[in-house]
Amino acid sequence: MGESxxxxxxxxxxxxxxxxxSAVAAVLAFTSKVSAFVPLSLxxxxxxxxxxxxxxxxxxxxxxGSSSRRRQSSRRxxxxxxxxxxxxxxxxxxxxxxxxxxxxxxxxxxxxxxxxVTVGGRDLSFETGKVGRQASGAVMAxxxxxxxxxxxxxxxxxxxxxxxxxxxxxxxxxxAAGMTSGGYNKRDGRASxxxxxxxxxxxxxxxxxxxxxxxxxxxxxSWVLSxxxxxxxxxxxxxxxxxxxxLSNVPLVRAIAGVTVGMDSEGELVVNPEMSxxxxxxxxxxxxxxxxxxLMIEGESDFVGEEDMMRAIEVGxxxxxxxxxxxxxxxxxxxxxKKTDTLRLPPxxxxxxxxxxFQDKVDHALFESGEGKDDQSSAxxxxxxxxxxxxxxxxxxxxxxxxxxxxxxxxxxxxxxxKRLRAIVKTTGRRCDGRKTDExxxxxxxxxxxxxxxxxxxxxxxxxxxxxxxTLGGSGSSQKTDGITGMILKHFYLQYTFPPSxxxxxxxIGGPGRREVGHGALAEKALxxxxxxxxxxxxxxxxxSLITESCGSSSMASVCGGSLAMMDAGIPVSSPIAGVxxxxxxxxxxxxxxxxxxxTDILGLEDAxxxxxxxxxxxxxxxxxxQLDIKCAGLTTALLGRALTQAKAGRLHxxxxxxxxxxxxxRKEISPFVPTATIMSVDPDQIGKIIGPxxxxxxxxxxxxxxxxxxxxxxxxxxxxxxxxxxxASAVKYIEEMLKxxxxxxxxxxxxxxGGGRSSRGVPADFNTTAIIGTxxxxxxxxxIQPFGAFVEFAPGLxxxxxxxxxxxxxxxxxxxxxxxxxxxxxxxxxxxxKGKVRLSRKAVLLEERGxxxxxxxxxxxxxxxxxxxxAGGGALGVVKRAAPAAAKPKAxxxxxxxxxxxxxxxxxxxxxxxxxxxxxxDG
Numbered sequence: 001m002g003e004s005x006x007x008x009x010x011x012x013x014x015x016x017x018x019x020x021x022s023a024v025a026a027v028l029a030f031t032s033k034v035s036a037f038v039p040l041s042l043x044x045x046x047x048x049x050x051x052x053x054x055x056x057x058x059x060x061x062x063x064x065g066s067s068s069r070r071r072q073s074s075r076r077x078x079x080x081x082x083x084x085x086x087x088x089x090x091x092x093x094x095x096x097x098x099x100x101x102x103x104x105x106x107x108x109x110x111x112x113x114x115x116x117v118t119v120g121g122r123d124l125s126f127e128t129g130k131v132g133r134q135a136s137g138a139v140m141a142x143x144x145x146x147x148x149x150x151x152x153x154x155x156x157x158x159x160x161x162x163x164x165x166x167x168x169x170x171x172x173x174x175x176a177a178g179m180t181s182g183g184y185n186k187r188d189g190r191a192s193x194x195x196x197x198x199x200x201x202x203x204x205x206x207x208x209x210x211x212x213x214x215x216x217x218x219x220x221x222s223w224v225l226s227x228x229x230x231x232x233x234x235x236x237x238x239x240x241x242x243x244x245x246x247l248s249n250v251p252l253v254r255a256i257a258g259v260t261v262g263m264d265s266e267g268e269l270v271v272n273p274e275m276s277x278x279x280x281x282x283x284x285x286x287x288x289x290x291x292x293x294x295l296m297i298e299g300e301s302d303f304v305g306e307e308d309m310m311r312a313i314e315v316g317x318x319x320x321x322x323x324x325x326x327x328x329x330x331x332x333x334x335x336x337x338k339k340t341d342t343l344r345l346p347p348x349x350x351x352x353x354x355x356x357x358f359q360d361k362v363d364h365a366l367f368e369s370g371e372g373k374d375d376q377s378s379a380x381x382x383x384x385x386x387x388x389x390x391x392x393x394x395x396x397x398x399x400x401x402x403x404x405x406x407x408x409x410x411x412x413x414x415x416x417x418x419k420r421l422r423a424i425v426k427t428t429g430r431r432c433d434g435r436k437t438d439e440x441x442x443x444x445x446x447x448x449x450x451x452x453x454x455x456x457x458x459x460x461x462x463x464x465x466x467x468x469x470x471t472l473g474g475s476g477s478s479q480k481t482d483g484i485t486g487m488i489l490k491h492f493y494l495q496y497t498f499p500p501s502x503x504x505x506x507x508x509i510g511g512p513g514r515r516e517v518g519h520g521a522l523a524e525k526a527l528x529x530x531x532x533x534x535x536x537x538x539x540x541x542x543x544x545s546l547i548t549e550s551c552g553s554s555s556m557a558s559v560c561g562g563s564l565a566m567m568d569a570g571i572p573v574s575s576p577i578a579g580v581x582x583x584x585x586x587x588x589x590x591x592x593x594x595x596x597x598x599x600t601d602i603l604g605l606e607d608a609x610x611x612x613x614x615x616x617x618x619x620x621x622x623x624x625x626x627q628l629d630i631k632c633a634g635l636t637t638a639l640l641g642r643a644l645t646q647a648k649a650g651r652l653h654x655x656x657x658x659x660x661x662x663x664x665x666x667r668k669e670i671s672p673f674v675p676t677a678t679i680m681s682v683d684p685d686q687i688g689k690i691i692g693p694x695x696x697x698x699x700x701x702x703x704x705x706x707x708x709x710x711x712x713x714x715x716x717x718x719x720x721x722x723x724x725x726x727x728x729a730s731a732v733k734y735i736e737e738m739l740k741x742x743x744x745x746x747x748x749x750x751x752x753x754x755g756g757g758r759s760s761r762g763v764p765a766d767f768n769t770t771a772i773i774g775t776x777x778x779x780x781x782x783x784x785i786q787p788f789g790a791f792v793e794f795a796p797g798l799x800x801x802x803x804x805x806x807x808x809x810x811x812x813x814x815x816x817x818x819x820x821x822x823x824x825x826x827x828x829x830x831x832x833x834x835k836g837k838v839r840l841s842r843k844a845v846l847l848e849e850r851g852x853x854x855x856x857x858x859x860x861x862x863x864x865x866x867x868x869x870x871x872a873g874g875g876a877l878g879v880v881k882r883a884a885p886a887a888a889k890p891k892a893x894x895x896x897x898x899x900x901x902x903x904x905x906x907x908x909x910x911x912x913x914x915x916x917x918x919x920x921x922x923d924g
Contacts, residue, residue: 137248257323293634303622455569459561468561474709496520579617800838
C-alpha cells in the first residue's frame with residue numbers, strides 16, 4: 001500500500017542536528033541521545049530518541065492502556081500556563097514552548113475524550129471514544145457544522161516492501177451537504193480529482209511523520225460527514241487524520257496538524273478562512289507541520305510577492321503549532337500504547353562498513369560516472385549489486401555475522417549517497433552534472449511544433465522534456481465536476497501525462513494515477529492566473545502536457561511548456577509563467593539552517609537523495625503556485641525564505657529564455673483550425689425565446705445549423721460557434737427573424753424575464769398578427785394529428801391548426817390517413833379563430849402554386865436533418881429569407897453582431913425564470 005515515486009521513498013526520513021533545527025534534528029537519528037522533547041528521567045526505548053513523551057510508550061497513559069481512561073468527567077485547560085484554574089475557566093496561552101493557543105481537554109464516563117483548540121478565532125473540537133471504537137485510532141472533528149470522521153488502522157503483520165506502507169484516502173459524501181449524486185448510480189463511487197488531491201495533501205505531511213522503521217500496512221480514512229458550506233473540511237481532515245494516528249498504536253515522530261491561510265478584503269491574513277472569504281482571496285495556502293517545523297505547503301496566489309508569502313507561512317505555522325501541542329497533550333490522556341516490538345532498526349556497524357568499503361565507489365558513481373542520466377544510473381545499479389554480493393545474507397538465512405538483509409543494505413547505501421552528495425556539493429560548490437548550486441540546466445524551446453494543433457511547444461530543460469498542446473473549444477469542451485460544493489464548470493484546465501517511456505521503462509497505461517492528477521493540478525493553478533476572462537476570450541482552453549523525458553521537475557516543465565503553448569495558440573495571457581523546483585541538502589554534522597545547501601532546478605537524483613522538493617511558479621512580479629514536499633521532520637520558516645529567494649532568481653532566468661523564444665508575446669491570431677464564433681446581442685427579456693422550455697429550442701438550433709456550440713448569457717449575449725462560418729451566419733439570421741415575428745408578454749420558461757407567458761398552441765394576446773398573416777412557411781413539422789386536423793409548428797415555439805378541410809384542394813377523409821407519409825408540410829397563415837388560435841392552410845399554398853391568388857412572404861423553416869444526415873428545408877443551410885409585410889413593425893431587438901472568439905461553457909438560463917404561467921413551447 002501507499003503512494004510512492006520509487007521503492008525507497010519514505011526511507012530517507014533523516015534530519016541533521018544543529019542550530020535552529022536542533023529541536024527537529026534528533027527525531028529520526030538512531031542514536032542514544034535524548035532530545036529535549038523527552039523528560040530525562042524516563043527510559044526511552046531504542047529507536048524512539050527524539051520522540052515527545054506523548055507519542056512514545058514511556059508515557060504513563062500508554063502504560064495504563066485504553067481501559068484506564070474510564071474515569072469521572074473532568075475538564076482542564078492547557079496553554080501558556082498549566083493548573084491553577086479549575087471548573088472550566090478559560091486560560092489564554094502565553095508564549096514560549098507552551099504555545100499561544102487556547103486548548104481544552106474534557107473527559108467523561110464511557111471513555112469519551114474531547115480536545116478543543118481555538119484556531120483563527122474559532123473552536124475546533126476533536127472527539128474520540130464514542131465512534132469507531134474498534135479502529136486503532138478514531139477521531140470525529142468539528143468546525144462549525146462541518147464534521148470530518150477519521151480513522152487509523154494497521155495490519156498485524158509487517159510487509160517486506162522497502163517503502164512506508166501508508167495509504168491515505170479522503171472522501172466527501174454528497175449527503176454531507178444534503179445532496180445526492182447526479183449520476184445514474186446514486187452510490188458514492190470512485191474518488192474524484194478533488195478527493196485524490198486532498199488525499200495527496202494529507203499523505204505528504206503524514207508520511208515523514210511516521211517512524212521510518214514502521215512496516216505495518218497503515219490506512220488512514222477520512223470522510224466528510226457534514227458540510228455547512230462555510231467552514232472548510234480540508235484542514236480539518238489533515239488534523240483529524242493526524243490526531244487519529246497519534247491516538248493509535250502507530251509510533252510517530254511528532255504530532256501533525258494542518259491549516260489554511262487566506263487574505264480578506266482588507267489584506268489581512270486569515271487562518272482557516274470561511275469558504276466565501278477563500279473564494280475571493282488573492283492567496284490560498286494549505287500548511288501542515290509539527291510544532292517545530294513545516295512539513296508541507298500547497299497553495300496558489302494572484303502574483304503575491306515572496307515577503308507576503310513568507311508572512312502567510314509564519315502565520316499558518318503558528319496556528320499549526322497550537323494544534324500540534326494540543327494533540328500531543330491529548331495523546332497523553334487518550335492515546336494507546338505504541339507498538340515498537342516490530343520496528344526495523346538499522347543494524348549496528350553497517351553504516352561504518354558501508355562508508356569504509358564503498359565511499360570511493362559512491363563518489364565515482366555520483367560525480368565521475370558520466371555526463372548523462374543513463375551513465376549515472378548504470379553506475380549506481382552496478383554499485384548496488386556489488387554491495388549485495390559483499391554484504392547480503394544468503395537466501396533463507398537470518399541476518400548476522402556481517403551479513404545483512406537487502407533492505408538494510410539499500411537503506412545504508414542510500415544514506416551514504418546522501419551524505420557524500422551533501423559533503424561534496426558543500427565543499428566544491430559543484431553538483432553531479434557540474435552545475436553550480438543556483439544554476440539552471442540548459443533550456444531549448446520550440447513553439448508551433450505540431451501543425452494541426454491550436455498551439456504547441458516542445459520544452460526541454462536538461463534531461464527533462466515535455467510536449468505541451470493547447471485546444472480551444474466551445475462550451476461542450478468545458479470540464480464539469482460535481483461535488484459537495486456544487487457543480488463546477490472549468491473553462492481552463494490542464495492534464496498531465498507521465499508515460500513509463502519517459503524514463504525508459506515499461507508499465508501500465510490507463511487512467512491517470514494520483515501523481516499525474518497532482519502534477520496536472522499544480523501546473524493548472526500556476527497558469528490559471530494568466531488566463532483571460534471568459535467575456536474577453538470566451539474559449540474553453542484545454543492544455544495537455546505529455547512528458548517525453550524525465551529527470552526531475554517535470555511538473556515545472558509542464559508549466560513552462562504550457563505557458564508557451566498558450567501564447568502559440570494566440571491566447572492573450574497576461575504574462576508568461578515559469579516554474580522551478582528547488583532542493584535542499586541539510587548538514588548532518590551540526591550547524592544551523594544557514595549551513596544547508598539550497599539547490600536550484602534539481603535533478604531526479606537530487607530529489608531522491610535530498611531533503612526537499614520545493615516547487616515555485618510565477619512571473620517577475622510574484623508567485624502563482626507553491627508546493628513543498630520534504631522527507632525530514634520539518635523545516636524552519638527562515639530556511640524556506642532562503643529557498644524562496646533563490647527560487648525567484650531561477651524563475652527570472654527561465655522567464656528570460658522563454659521570452660527569447662516568444663519575443664512578441666501571444667500570437668495576434670488564433671489557429672485557422674479553431675472554431676469561428678459570432679456574438680450577437682438581444683434583449684435580455686427575449687432570452688427565454690432562444691432557449692425554449694427545457695432548452696428545446698437552443699438544442700434544435702444547434703442541431704439544425706450544425707453548430708459547434710451556442711451559449712446564452714443573462715445580459716443578452718448570444719455566442720455561436722461553428723467550424724463553418726456560413727452555418728454561424730445562418731443561425732444568426734434565423735434567430736433575428738425568429739425574434740422579429742412575435743412579441744411575448746413574459747420571458748418564457750427558463751428565461752431571464754418574468755411574468756405573462758401562457759402555455760397554449762395559440763399565441764398570446766399581444767401577438768403581432770399583422771406580421772405573419774398571409775405568410776407561407778415551408779417544411780413545417782407536423783406535431784400532432786387529430787380527427788379534425790393537424791397541429792403544425794410553423795415557427796419556433798408557435799403551432800397552429802390546419803383543419804382537415806385545409807389540408808388539400810381535394811376532400812380529405814381523415815387527417816391521420818392523409819398525413820401518414822407527410823412528416824412536414826408547407827402552410828400559410830390565414831388568420832386567427834374565435835379563440836385566438838392560429839389558423840393554417842396547406843390548401844392555400846397549393847392553390848398559389850397552381851396559379852391561384854398570391855399570398856404573403858415565403859419563409860423557409862430551419863433545416864431538418866433527414867435519416868441519412870442530409871439537410872432538408874429552404875435555402876442553403878436553412879438561411880432565413882423573409883420580407884416582412886409593409887404594415888408590420890417588428891419590435892427592435894438590437895441584434896448587433898461581430899466575429900469574436902467563442903464562449904466557453906456559459907450555459908443559458910434554465911428553469912424558474914418564466915414568471916406567471918408557462919411560456920409557449922417555442923418562442924418565435
